Amino acid sequence: LMRLVAMGIDPYVVATRVPVVIEFADGNVAVVPMVRHLGSEHRQSMAPYVYGGPVFLRPPEEAHMDEIGKIPRWYTDIVLYGNPFSPYAWEQEGLVRWRIHTHVLDLSSGFDEVYAGLRTMMRRHCRAAEKAGVSVGIAADLREVDEYYEAYLDSLQRWGDGATSRYPRSLFHAFHERQEADGGVRLWVGSIDAQVVSGVLVLYHGAHSVVWHAATHSEHLASNASALVYLTAIRDAGARGLRWFDFNPSGSLRGVE
Secondary structure, three states, X not given: OHHHHHOOOOHHHOEEXXXXXXXXXXXXXXXXXXXXXXXOOOEEEOOOOOOOOOEEOOOOOHHHXXXXXXXXXXXXXXXXXXXXXXXXXXXXXXXXXXXXXXXXEEOOOOHHHXXXXXXXXXXXXXXXXXXXXXXXXXXXXXXXXXXXXXXXXXXXXXXXXHOOOOOOHHHHHHHHXXXXXHOOEEEEEEEEOOEEEEEEEEEEEOOEEEEEEEXXXXXXXXXXXXXXXXXXXXXXXXXXXXXXXXXXXXXXXXXXX
């Protein structure tokens, strides 16, 4: 453990993937993502500040949910974390170790109504970012991914001991490959003079879009680039017919919340 720390690696993120996968007779598939962290005897679904529970290939019916509900009883080493969207009885039956809450936008009423409901300050920040020359788009290549990563490293210095994790550059490269492959992830970046200064990485599944990662370079905080990046990602999710734009749990960081 000490060697990992000396190398700048958080021991908590060193984990083995131990999911449970169920394939149903009707062709639907459910995956309960789980990891076993270094030195732990338990499977966790998932790590702190990340939702627990299953992901379905297609929307589940009652019979699917009944089978999934049995999983925590099959494996006595599972530690469940809360899921604000969970329809399962786990929450009521005392099987959840940690309760998690999040903040979401319901996009079903259309973007115009969502925009009208934003705080005046948020709309003002977006207009200020446009005047500052911020342009927003999906990261087009690894150069932009690397520029976003540099903004993230700068943010880590700003956050100091408040940072709850440290991710390697290779992870964001892998996300970019997945973005190119199937669109299940998009790294939205805000640039000034063709230099990425801010970004938001959003994951997509079913009717759900969820923010997984975000960072802004300290030298460009005053540009309000982050506000415009978020607004663009929200507009895109609504245009794609998604129901939810989920800001994700804040990792106990009050400033982020």
